[in-house]
Structure formats: structure tokens, C-alpha cells
Amino acid sequence: MAPRRPESLSRDQIVATAVEVLDADGETGLTFRVLSGRLATGPGAIYWHVANKDELLDAATDAVVLTALAEEPASGSPHDRLRAVALGLFDAVDEHPWVAARLSHGAWQAGGPRIVEAVGRQVRALGVPQHDWFVTTTVLVQYILGAAAQNAANARAAGPDGDREEMLDAMATRWEELDPEEWSFARTLGDQMRHHDDREQFLAGIDIALAGIEALHPPT
Amino acid sequence: MAPRRPESLSRDQIVATAVEVLDADGETGLTFRVLSGRLATGPGAIYWHVANKDELLDAATDAVVLTALAEEPASGSPHDRLRAVALGLFDAVDEHPWVAARLSHGAWQAGGPRIVEAVGRQVRALGVPQHDWFVTTTVLVQYILGAAAQNAANARAAGPDGDREEMLDAMATRWEELDPEEWSFARTLGDQMRHHDDREQFLAGIDIALAGIEALHPPT
DNA sequence: AAACTGATGGAACAACGTTCCAGAGGAGAA
DNA sequence: TTCTCCTCTGGAACGTTGTTCCATCAGTTT
Numbered sequence: 433m434a435p436r437r438p439e440s441l442s443r444d445q446i447v448a449t450a451v452e453v454l455d456a457d458g459e460t461g462l463t464f465r466v467l468s469g470r471l472a473t474g475p476g477a478i479y480w481h482v483a484n485k486d487e488l489l490d491a492a493t494d495a496v497v498l499t500a501l502a503e504e505p506a507s508g509s510p511h512d513r514l515r516a517v518a519l520g521l522f523d524a525v526d527e528h529p530w531v532a533a534r535l536s537h538g539a540w541q542a543g544g545p546r547i548v549e550a551v552g553r554q555v556r557a558l559g560v561p562q563h564d565w566f567v568t569t570t571v572l573v574q575y576i577l578g579a580a581a582q583n584a585a586n587a588r589a590a591g592p593d594g595d596r597e598e599m600l601d602a603m604a605t606r607w608e609e610l611d612p613e614e615w616s617f618a619r620t621l622g623d624q625m626r627h628h629d630d631r632e633q634f635l636a637g638i639d640i641a642l643a644g645i646e647a648l649h650p651p652t
Numbered sequence: 653m654a655p656r657r658p659e660s661l662s663r664d665q666i667v668a669t670a671v672e673v674l675d676a677d678g679e680t681g682l683t684f685r686v687l688s689g690r691l692a693t694g695p696g697a698i699y700w701h702v703a704n705k706d707e708l709l710d711a712a713t714d715a716v717v718l719t720a721l722a723e724e725p726a727s728g729s730p731h732d733r734l735r736a737v738a739l740g741l742f743d744a745v746d747e748h749p750w751v752a753a754r755l756s757h758g759a760w761q762a763g764g765p766r767i768v769e770a771v772g773r774q775v776r777a778l779g780v781p782q783h784d785w786f787v788t789t790t791v792l793v794q795y796i797l798g799a800a801a802q803n804a805a806n807a808r809a810a811g812p813d814g815d816r817e818e819m820l821d822a823m824a825t826r827w828e829e830l831d832p833e834e835w836s837f838a839r840t841l842g843d844q845m846r847h848h849d850d851r852e853q854f855l856a857g858i859d860i861a862l863a864g865i866e867a868l869h870p871p872t
Numbered sequence: 873a874a875a876c877t878g879a880t881g882g883a884a885c886a887a888c889g890t891t892c893c894a895g896a897g898g899a900g901a902a
Numbered sequence: 903t904t905c906t907c908c909t910c911t912g913g914a915a916c917g918t919t920g921t922t923c924c925a926t927c928a929g930t931t932t
Contacts, residue, residue, distance in 0.1 A: 440910075463888065474912030475890080481910095485889065536756045536798070538805035540823060545838055552837035565837075566844030571795070571857035578756070578798015579791075585758035603760060617772035617785075618765055624786030637791035644864030660879070683919065694881030695921080701879095705920065 441473060443481045447491045454492060454530045458588070462489075490542040493534040497543025500524035501550045511642055514554035518572075518638050521547065522580050522631065529584035536581050547573055558642075560649050572641055579634050586630075600626055661693060663701045667711045674712060674750045678808075682709075710762040713754040717763025720744035721770045731862055734774035738792075738858050741767065742800050742851065749804035756801050767793055778862075780869050792861055799854050806850075820846055 449470050453462045464475040464485070471478070482488045500523075505516040525532050534542055552569040560568050590596045604622035612619060669690050673682045684695040684705070691698070702708045720743075725736040745752050754762055772789040780788050810816045824842035832839060 464890080465888080468912080474914090476892080476913070477911050479890075533753065533757065536801040536805065537753065538802075538809055540806065540809070545827070545835075548841070549835055549838045552841070556837060562840070563844070566841050566848060567853055567856045568860070569837075569841075570853060571799075571860055574799040574802050574857065575791070575795045576798075578796075578801065579794040581756040581798065581801070582758075582794050585756065586760065589758055589760070607765070615765075615769055617776060617789075618769045620782070621768070621772070621786050621789075624783070628786060633787055633790060636787045637794065640788070640791055640861055640864035640868065642864070643867040644860035644862070647863040647867045648860065684921080685919085688881080694883090696882070696923080697880050699921075 441471060441477055441481060443491075446471065446478055446481055447488070447495055450488055450492045451495060451528070455528055459489070459530045459533065489530075489534055493531050493542040494546075496524055496528050496531050497521075497535075497546050501546055504550065504553070510554060510557040510559075513557065514551070514572075514642070515635060515638055517550050517554055518576050519631070519635065521576055522583070522634050525580035525584050526587065529588055532577070532581035532584040535577050544573075547576070551576070555645075558645065559651055560645060564649065568645060572638075575637055575641060579637055583630050583634070661691060661697060661701060663711075666691065666698055666701055667708070667715055670708055670712045671715060671748070674709075675748055679709070679750045679753065709750075709754055713751050713762040714766075716744055716748050716751050717741075717755075717766050721766055724770065724773070730774060730777040730779075733777065734771070734792075734862070735855060735858055737770050737774055738796050739851070739855065741796055742803070742854050745800035745804055746807065746850075749808055752797070752801035752804035755797050764793075767796070771796070775865075778865065779871055780865060784869065788865060792858075795857055795861060799857055803850050803854070 446467070449467060450462060453466060453470065457466075462485075464478055467478060468475050482491070500520050501517070505513045507513075508516070525535075531543075535544065535547075538544065548569060551572050552565060555565060555569045555572065587596075590599045604625045607615070607618050607625070608622040610619050666687070669687060670682060673686060673690065677686075682705075684698060687698060688695050702711070720740050721737070725733045727733075728736070745755075751763075755764065755767075758764065768789060771792050772785060775785060775789045775792065807816075810819045824845045827835070827838050827845070828842040830839050
């Protein structure tokens with residue numbers, strides 16, 4: 433069915449604009465009034481295409497996940513392919529920090545199934561026996577989403593400026609000054625916290641999981 | 653400094669009541685008006701003790717984490733102690749689902765440091781070399797919080813009634829009916845999704861991580 | 873007894889998600 | 903062509919939220 437008016441709204445248009453606003457101002461920055469303004473319409477018109485804000489956020493999340501998983505990595509070892517999928521998701525969340533909260537609030541909705549499919553295919557390729565597909569995939573997805581969420585939160589805490597180093601250093605020194613008894617472990621983390629790289633850190637987690645999977649399911 | 657009035661408000665009282673309300677009605681159910689009603693006062697009085705809702709939620713989160721990590725497990729192998737700490741957190745989030753969102757929004761704030769300390773001590777006991785303490789601990793914390801968040805989200809999706817089985821079954825059949833090409837992996841997950849146990853699933857992830865850590869750092 | 877100050881609680885404000893509805897305007901029937 | 907639908911629009915309005923403001927209270931200090 434062709435649109436009645438050429439310049440009319442479409443659900444895709446609304447979702448795309450929502451993603452723009454979310455990227456710029458986060459979840460609290462996305463209001464139906466702002467969205468109405470950008471689309472040169474009123475709030476009521478948007479509600480004809482979208483049930484409520486929750487559905488809009490889910491649709492926006494799904495859109496981001498869809499493009500992040502657009503092409504499945506075809507070359508490389510199963511290890512490398514899993515790393516590629518995981519890193520693609522990690523980077524997507526880094527670019528759109530608001531998706532983290534949405535995916536944490538329920539990975540079996542919004543873009544969740546797509547993520548399970550993409551990760552699961554690599555688990556299958558890894559040679560994990562079928563009766564462990566569910567466990568293994570779920571664990572990987574939970575780690576990926578958990579790590580991505582933490583990273584997004586840190587990025588938001590540091591602000592849009594380049595003060596990541598600054599904030600990291602401040603937190604490191606704060607931790608180093610904690611009570612030596614009660615915080616005997618955290619105290620020792622300062623230096624490594626200062627000099628770590630987020631993506632490497634994330635991949636290290638994937639490698640731990642891969643090593644664990646292989647240890648529990650030795651390749652025949 | 654003694655309280656001016658005996659029946660006066662205290663920050664701890666406010667936080668404790670907030671936890672009750674959060675457990676009963678979730679994050680959206682906690683409003684300053686409801687809280688005022690329960691405490692027989694006005695919204696303004698609460699604001700004298702707490703800066704804003706964000707700080708209140710952080711304080712509530714910290715309180716829950718604090719009691720969840722109250723006593724460090726003293727007996728058992730390092731593996732078992734790590735499992736105990738992780739499971740303690742998992743169960744705490746299961747009882748107070750709203751903490752998941754809060755901890756995902758930034759584990760270096762609210763109760764985050766406590767979690768890092770508790771998990772990190774077990775990592776140290778595991779014999780991981782010091783230069784990998786930060787990476788290993790962070791990875792474990794990210795998995796624990798990610799898995800707990802997913803579990804909390806699922807529980808909320810199922811509702812307070814006992815319809816977990818029901819919802820799981822419905823989702824499983826929905827997945828089994830997906831397009832065999834586009835969803836070649838997800839399709840096969842139905843049965844395992846139906847019959848899995850959340851806590852076992854969570855512990856399986858911890859065991860994968862433990863196996864991976866040991867594979868990468870063979871005990872001398 | 874008077875003045876001070878930590879603490880209270882209710883009224884008021886701006887902003888939000890959402891609902892409602894009068895009407896525009898293209899598509900099919902007459 | 904004219905009439906009548908019916909999808910789709912957009913602005914006004916409602917209830918609720920987080921937060922601010924301020925007149926007032928009740929111990930403590932002078």
C-alpha cells in the first residue's frame with residue numbers, strides 16, 4: 433500500500449530519527465516532543481506508528497543490532513570468527529551506548545535472538561557437542577552483553593570529552609588509598625586499571641571463555 | 653551527634669524503605685510520593701537526606717550488595733569459594749531484580765567496588781599471576797553481572813506468578829518455528845531452553861571461566 | 873528567654889509519557 | 903465529477919513524575 437502523502441511519516445523514519453537522538457542525548461534525551469520537533473509533526477502522529485516508548489526503544493535497539501550483525505564473518509578459524517562477531521557487538525554498543533541498557537533488560541527480546549543466532553553459529557562451528565549448545569551460547573552472550581554494558585557505562589561516566597585517562601587515573605588513585613585490610617585486593621589494581629585497553633580487555637574475556645570451552649570439550 | 657527529634661528520619665531508614673518498595677514494585681514503583689507516604693512525611697524531607705533519586709538508587713544497590721557479600725566464604729577450594737561468591741551475588745540479584753539494571757549502569761560505582769574486591773580475592777587465591785589480576789577479575793565480574801541481569805530480566809518478563817515454565821515453553825516453540833535458513837541455530841535450541849535450570853546455567857558459565865583461567869595459567 | 877540552626881512537610885513547577893479528538897486529504901463508489 | 907469513506911495527522915489536554923521552594927517546627931546554644 434503506497435503512502436497517502438508523499439512526505440508522510442513512516443515507522444522506519446521514526447526509528448531512524450530515534451536512533452540519532454539516542455546517540456546524541458541518550459535514553460533520557462529521547463522524548464516524544466523532541467522527536468516530534470525533528471520530524472515536524474506532533475506527538476500524536478508518532479503514536480499512530482509506534483505503541484509507546486518501550487516499543488520504540490526496542491525497535492531502535494533491533495535496528496542497531498541488525499546492522500552490527502549484517503554480514504557473518506566467512507573467513508578465519510572458528511576462534512577468529514567468534515572474536516569478530518563479539519567485537520562487532522562490542523563496538524556497536526560502544527557507538528550506541530544506550531543499547532546496552534536495553535539488551536541487559538532482556539536479551540530474549542529486541543535484538544536478542546539475532547545475537548544468540550550469530551554467536552551460536554560460531555559455537556556450533558567450534559565443535560561443541562549439541563547438548564551443550566544452549567549453555568555455551570548463553571554464557572557467551574551474557575558475557576558479551578555484560579562487558580559491553582560495563583564499557584558503555586564507563587564511557588558515559590567519563591563524558592564525551594577525552595577525559596577517560598583522567599577519570600581512570602582519579603579512580604585508580606582513589607582505590608589505591610583504600611583501607612589495606614578491607615580492600616586488600618582492590619588496592620593493588622590501580623596500575624592495571626590505569627593502563628588497560630577496553631577492547632583488549634574484552635577480547636581477553638572471550639579468550640578465557642574459548643580456552644574454557646576447549647578444556648571442557650577437547651577437540652577430538 | 654544525636655538526632656534532634658527521636659522519631660526523625662534517618663538516611664538508613666529511607667534507604668531501607670526504598671529497598672522494600674523496590675522489591676515490591678520495581679524501579680518505576682519507587683516514587684518520592686510513595687516513599688513519603690510510607691515514611692509519613694513529605695517529599696521535601698527526604699530530599700534533605702538524599703540528593704536525588706539516582707543517589708537513592710545507588711545507596712539501595714550498595715545496601716543489597718553489602719549484605720550479599722557480608723561474610724567471605726572461608727572453607728573449600730578456591731574454585732568452590734569463587735562459586736560461592738558468584739552464587740551469592742546471583743541470588744541477591746534474583747531476590748532484588750532492580751539491582752541488575754543499576755549495576756549494569758556502572759559497576760565502578762554503587763556496590764561495584766565491593767564486588768570487585770570479593771571476586772578479586774578469589775582470583776588471587778586461584779594462583780593467577782598478579783599482572784593478570786585486573787583482566788581476570790574484570791572478566792568474571794562482567795560475566796556475573798551480565799548473567800544476573802539477564803536472569804532478572806527473564807524473571808520480570810515471566811511475572812511474579814509461576815508461569816516461568818509456560819513462558820519458556822511458549823518462547824521455545826516460537827523459536828522452533830523460525831525460518832530454518834535464517835535461524836538455523838536458534839531453531840535447535842528449543843528443547844534445551846525448555847529444560848534448563850537458571851542457577852546451573854549460571855554456574856556452568858563460572859566453570860567455563862575457571863577452566864579457561866586454569867588453561868591460560870596452568871598451576872605450577 | 874531569646875536567637876540560632878538542623879530538619880520538616882506540603883505546595884508548586886516544569887517536563888514527561890500518553891490519550892483524545894477534530895480535521896485533512898487521497899482512494900474508491902456513485 | 904462528486905460524495906463518502908478511512909487512514910493518518912498534529913496540537914491540546916491529562917495525570918504523574920522528579921525536584922525546588924519556603925514557611926514552620928523543635929531542639930540547642932547563648
